[in-house]
Amino acid sequence: CSLGYINSALYNIAAAGTGSFNDVKVGNNDYLGAHSGAYPATTGYDMGSGLGTPITSTLVTQLGPQPQAPALTASTPPTPAAVKSPYSYTFAATGHPAPTFSVASGSLPPGLTLNATTGVLAGTPTSTGTSTFTVAAGNGVGAPAVTPTISLTINQATFTNPTNAQASVDTTQPFTWATIPEAQGYIVVVGTTLYGADLANSGVLPPAAASFSVGALPAGPTLYATLLSEVNGGWSSFQSITFTAAPGLATFTNPLNGQTNVDPTAPFTWATIPQAQGYILVAGTTPYGSNL
Numbered sequence: 001c002s003l004g005y006i007n008s009a010l011y012n013i014a015a016a017g018t019g020s021f022n023d024v025k026v027g028n029n030d031y032l033g034a035h036s037g038a039y040p041a042t043t044g045y046d047m048g049s050g051l052g053t054p055i056t057s058t059l060v061t062q063l064g065p066q067p068q069a070p071a072l073t074a075s076t077p078p079t080p081a082a083v084k085s086p087y088s089y090t091f092a093a094t095g096h097p098a099p100t101f102s103v104a105s106g107s108l109p110p111g112l113t114l115n116a117t118t119g120v121l122a123g124t125p126t127s128t129g130t131s132t133f134t135v136a137a138g139n140g141v142g143a144p145a146v147t148p149t150i151s152l153t154i155n156q157a158t159f160t161n162p163t164n165a166q167a168s169v170d171t172t173q174p175f176t177w178a179t180i181p182e183a184q185g186y187i188v189v190v191g192t193t194l195y196g197a198d199l200a201n202s203g204v205l206p207p208a209a210a211s212f213s214v215g216a217l218p219a220g221p222t223l224y225a226t227l228l229s230e231v232n233g234g235w236s237s238f239q240s241i242t243f244t245a246a247p248g249l250a251t252f253t254n255p256l257n258g259q260t261n262v263d264p265t266a267p268f269t270w271a272t273i274p275q276a277q278g279y280i281l282v283a284g285t286t287p288y289g290s291n292l
Contacts, residue, residue: 069142070095074119075135080153082182083125084238085231087112091119093137093145104146106133109154124236125154155180156239157229164241171245174211177227185230188212194224194240204230216248216273248273 070093077089091114093099101119108114111126114135121135130153138144161176162169175188186205189197200214217223223245228238254269255262268281282290 070099083156088122099137104136168246217245
């Protein structure tokens with residue numbers, strides 16, 4: 001009998017001289033002598049003995065995937081990210097054996113970690129700032145593949161008026177904040193307790209919004225304002241501050257200061273303030289006059 005043709009991978013392994021076979025070089029397959037030794041064993045492959053007897057420990061490694069140095073295929077995490085908002089990015093690399101990942105230089109933003117096996121950079125950033133670092137993928141074959149320097153900025157939308165612990169805030173002026181590019185919207189709430197909304201609630205504001213008028217607020221007690229930012233569809237990124245409000249002024253809404261041709265038959269109206277205990281309205285031909 002003969003072995004006939006066999007898998008081409010085995011031919012290639014034998015031709016490379018990797019020592020994966022014990023080559024049978026003598027004899028033939030004419031066991032009964034009926035064919036005059038038609039298929040003699042020779043050096044290398046022959047119809048009599050094929051490639052020889054396999055050396056299993058060597059052949060198994062030759063038949064498996066060959067060692068391959070790592071090469072990065074995903075290495076540009078998005079930036080910026082937001083404080084308190086979950087973040088995730090997956091570094092990827094080819095190579096055999098499968099590469100593992102590590103921080104090659106610099107440091108990750110506080111709150112983020114890199115999974116050595118999966119290449120997932122994930123976590124919840126805890127503070128603002130910019131971190132620079134590089135990530136390496138290595139598997140012991142050749143040099144590790146290293147990313148270019150990565151700068152990952154962590155942002156947070158913060159109040160610019162009022163500021164934390166500010167006293168005697170003129171709450172007739174709009175509350176303002178520094179926006180962040182990744183925000184999809186904002187909410188401002190003001191209350192008498194931390195995160196409370198019993199005094200003012202803006203509802204969802206567009207990402208371009210940077211101010212909100214809360215109106216006059218009670219003077220004296222500590223009040224709380226919270227600015228929430230929508231990032232990646234969630235509202236976990238926020239800033240809360242405390243402040244006290246200055247005594248407010250009730251202001252006319254009709255007529256307005258300097259207005260002409262006022263309809264005297266229409267009621268005079270004004271924006272009230274919560275600390276008011278009463279109001280007096282006078283009209284005259286001189287400042288503060290009441291002759292009319």
